[in-house]
Amino acid sequence: MLNLTPNETTLIGLSYALIELIGIILAVHAVLHARSSQAAIAWVFSFLAVPYITLPLYLLFGGRKLSGYIQARRSGDRTVKRHTLGEVRDRLLPFRTKPSGRDDLSHALESLSGMFFTRGNSVHLLIDGPDSFAAIFAAIADASEYILVQFFIIRDDRLGQKLQRALINKSRQGVRCTLLYDGIGSFALPHSYIHKLQQAGVNVRAFRSSNGKLSRFQLNFRNHRKLVIVDGRVGFAGGHNVGVEYLGEQKRFGHWRDTHIQIEGPAVQGLQIAFLEDWYWAAGNVPLVNWDPQVCSAEEVETLILPTGPADAFDNCSLFFVQSLQSARQRIWITSPYFVPNESVVEALQLAALRGVDVRIMLPEKPDKRLVWLAAFSYIPEVGQAGVKFYRYQHGFLHQKVMLIDEDLAAVGTANLDNRSFRLNFEMTVLVANPVFARSVAAMLEADFANCRLVDIDVIRQRSWPFRVAVAAARLLSPML
Numbered sequence: 001m002l003n004l005t006p007n008e009t010t011l012i013g014l015s016y017a018l019i020e021l022i023g024i025i026l027a028v029h030a031v032l033h034a035r036s037s038q039a040a041i042a043w044v045f046s047f048l049a050v051p052y053i054t055l056p057l058y059l060l061f062g063g064r065k066l067s068g069y070i071q072a073r074r075s076g077d078r079t080v081k082r083h084t085l086g087e088v089r090d091r092l093l094p095f096r097t098k099p100s101g102r103d104d105l106s107h108a109l110e111s112l113s114g115m116f117f118t119r120g121n122s123v124h125l126l127i128d129g130p131d132s133f134a135a136i137f138a139a140i141a142d143a144s145e146y147i148l149v150q151f152f153i154i155r156d157d158r159l160g161q162k163l164q165r166a167l168i169n170k171s172r173q174g175v176r177c178t179l180l181y182d183g184i185g186s187f188a189l190p191h192s193y194i195h196k197l198q199q200a201g202v203n204v205r206a207f208r209s210s211n212g213k214l215s216r217f218q219l220n221f222r223n224h225r226k227l228v229i230v231d232g233r234v235g236f237a238g239g240h241n242v243g244v245e246y247l248g249e250q251k252r253f254g255h256w257r258d259t260h261i262q263i264e265g266p267a268v269q270g271l272q273i274a275f276l277e278d279w280y281w282a283a284g285n286v287p288l289v290n291w292d293p294q295v296c297s298a299e300e301v302e303t304l305i306l307p308t309g310p311a312d313a314f315d316n317c318s319l320f321f322v323q324s325l326q327s328a329r330q331r332i333w334i335t336s337p338y339f340v341p342n343e344s345v346v347e348a349l350q351l352a353a354l355r356g357v358d359v360r361i362m363l364p365e366k367p368d369k370r371l372v373w374l375a376a377f378s379y380i381p382e383v384g385q386a387g388v389k390f391y392r393y394q395h396g397f398l399h400q401k402v403m404l405i406d407e408d409l410a411a412v413g414t415a416n417l418d419n420r421s422f423r424l425n426f427e428m429t430v431l432v433a434n435p436v437f438a439r440s441v442a443a444m445l446e447a448d449f450a451n452c453r454l455v456d457i458d459v460i461r462q463r464s465w466p467f468r469v470a471v472a473a474a475r476l477l478s479p480m481l
Contacts, residue, residue, distance in 0.1 A: 088269050088291055095120050095266045095293060097302050099408070099433035105327040106304075109431065112316045113270070113306045121265030121303040122296040123432050125412070125440055129247040132240050132260035133159065139230045139262075140166045146176040146289060148229040148275050152185040152222065152414075153241035156193045158249075160242050164193060168200040177202040178287050180279055182223045185241075205282040221310050223278055224414050224425040226260075227271055232290035235263045235271040237428050238412055239400050248396065253366060255396025257448065261412040261430050263303065266293035270305025274428060277307075302433040308415065309426035317415050318422035320429065322348045324405055331358035333404040333445050336417035337397075339363055339376040340478045345417070346383055353387035361417070362391045362445070362452060364398035372418065374474035377460055384457030391452035398448075402441065409433050410441040419478060 095118040098106045110116045126132040140147055147170060154160050171177045179197065181189065183206040197204050207223040228236040238260030240246045248256045263271070269291065276286055308317035321341075325332060325348035332352060339361060341349070353359045361383075367373030380390050403411040413429030415421040432438075460468055 088273065089115075091291060091293055092116070092118055092266050092269060095295070099302050102327065102409070102433065105323060105409075106433075108323045109304055109306060109320065112308070112312075112314070112319060113304060115270050115273070115305055117302045117304045117431075117433065118266040118293075119300045119302055120293070120295040121263060121267045121301045122299040123264075123267075123301045123303060123430075123434070123437055124262045125437075125444060126236075126238065126260040126262055127444060128258060129240055129256060132236070132238065132258070133247070135260075135262055136228050136236050137162070137166055139228065139234050139236070140170060143170055143175050143230045145231045146178070146287070147231075148178050148180075148227065148272070148279075148287070148289070150180040150223070150225055150227040150275055150278065151242050152182045152224045152226060153243055154181045154186045154189055154193075155241075155243035156188075156190055157244045159244050159247060160189075160193070163242055164197060167197060167202050171197075171201040176287065178279065179204045180207055180223075180275070180282060182206070183208045184222055185224070203283075203287070205279065207278060207282045220424045222420075222425050224421070225274065225278070225307070225428040226414055227275055227428060229268060229271050229275060229289075232268060232272060232292070233264060233294040235268040237261055237263070237271065237414070237430050239414060246399075253368070253397035257393060257396055257398045257400055259400040259402050259412055259444070261432075263430065264294065265296045265299075265301070265303070267303035267305055267430070269293060270307075271428075274305065274307035278426065301437060304431045304433075306413075306429040306431060307427070308429070310424055315423050317427055317429075318342055318344060320415075321345050321417070321422075324403060324409075324411070325349060325352045325359075327409075328352055328357045328359075328405050330406050331360075331404065332406075333358075333360045333362070333402075333442075334417060335362040335398060335400050335402045335445065335448065337364050337368070337399045337401075338372045338416045338418040339379060340372060340418035340420075341379060341383075342419055342422055345422075346379065349383050349388050350386035353383075359388040360391060360449070361388060362393055362398065362448060365392040365394050365453075366397050368397060371474050371477065374471050375478050377463075377471045378475040378478075380455060381457050381460060384455075390455035390457070391449060392455055393448065393452050395451040402445065404438060404441050404445060406438075408435045408438050410438045412441075 096116050097119040098117060106117055126135055147167065149163070149167070154163070167177045167179060179202055181204075186206070194204050226238060226240060239258040240260050244250060245253060246256050246258060248254060250256070272289055276289070280286055306316075306320060308320065322344050325345070349359060363376065384390060401413055401415055405411075409431065411429050411431045413427060415427040415429055421427050456462070460471060
């Protein structure tokens with residue numbers, strides 16, 4: 001038993017009282033600023049019950065308006081758009097198009113993106129890491145003016161070092177190389193990796209959610225985009241980060257199932273705008289790029305670039321999923337490593353299935369984030385009872401973010417089917433309106449379904465009560481997952 005002096009006892013009591021007071025103040029802050037009632041309730045309950053545990057968690061995950069971030073980010077976006085978007089839109093107007101029979105969808109998505117569908121594009125699927133990075137490195141090798149590279153995760157492994165060498169070689173040839181990585185996603189990237197790039201003339205920055213000292217502790221507002229743009233003529237986006245696991249070379253997961261997309265044509269300008277907005281936030285300047293649309297005369301693939309993030313006026317990523325689900329007439333197939341939807345997406349999934357749409361959701365069998373994996377179990381019966389079918393991918397780890405709508409629309413990007421992508425992360429989605437491309441996506445997904453097992457929607461009832469308790473507890477945290 002501790003023998004405390006009266007002064008020590010008083011100090012401890014005052015410390016506890018101060019923590020309780022701070023907890024109450026931050027609980028009020030959570031109520032005022034949380035974007036959903038579920039998140040507000042979760043934070044308030046936690047602050048009042050265990051404030052000394054919740055305080056550090058709130059620094060990591062809470063505070064949507066931390067350090068005035070949203071306002072500052074929007075101000076930076078407006079600065080970039082004021083200098084670029086007007087000029088770019090004028091140059092792209094001759095290529096503006098609307099997908100046939102999709103007026104409602106195209107109007108809504110153009111309003112969300114601030115851009116429009118363009119024709120004159122060539123779009124190709126890149127299935128799994130070896131094909132994706134072979135195409136990316138080939139484009140980098142062909143660069144003559146500049147290279148823009150952005151990844152959530154870059155590792156200092158064999159693949160990361162190959163990217164480093166490629167950028168150093170091009171920089172020494174006089175090509176302007178710009179690299180942006182997420183400060184949290186790439187937290188393990190050593191300074192020596194960055195220093196070697198900078199010595200060779202590569203312009204490198206880390207994306208952080210704020211410019212203050214607390215930015216290293218703020219896990220929200222992550223930049224989850226994965227982009228490569230070469231000379232303004234070819235661009236890449238999709239699910240791959242830079243690490244050997246994305247090549248299927250990590251024993252824990254084995255085969256890594258992922259998808260990227262290669263774009264040539266006017267739509268590449270949309271990727272550039274998104275990159276420059278992110279770069280301006282990180283560096284305070286705008287790199288020199290080519291704004292002349294490079295038309296692919298042989299192909300007329302209608303394409304829209306849809307960047308989304310926490311600085312949007314609305315929850316654009318969530319609205320994209322809802323609008324896409326509402327527009328589906330025959331089928332909507334979705335692949336995602338995570339399934340923690342918000343209420344709007346749950347209802348849109350249910351309604352799509354109830355009106356007879358073939359709704360399928362493909363998820364991984366193996367978890368990489370156990371808490372998120374557990375939370376998904378609670379949504380499967382709720383959505384599945386309406387007729388939505390769930391599949392678990394068996395051949396390694398499923399990480400791709402792909403959506404197929406009917407016979408003519410497909411989306412490939414970085415957004416997961418979870419609240420973090422809906423509200424907290426910067427994401428990138430490429431929407432393609434083209435029957436030929438949609439058929440290639442359908443063929444790819446049909447091959448993936450052949451490596452899946454159909455999930456029984458009563459799966460929770462078949463599990464032990466400790467597992468069911470863990471699932472219920474994980475769902476309580478779903479607004480933060």
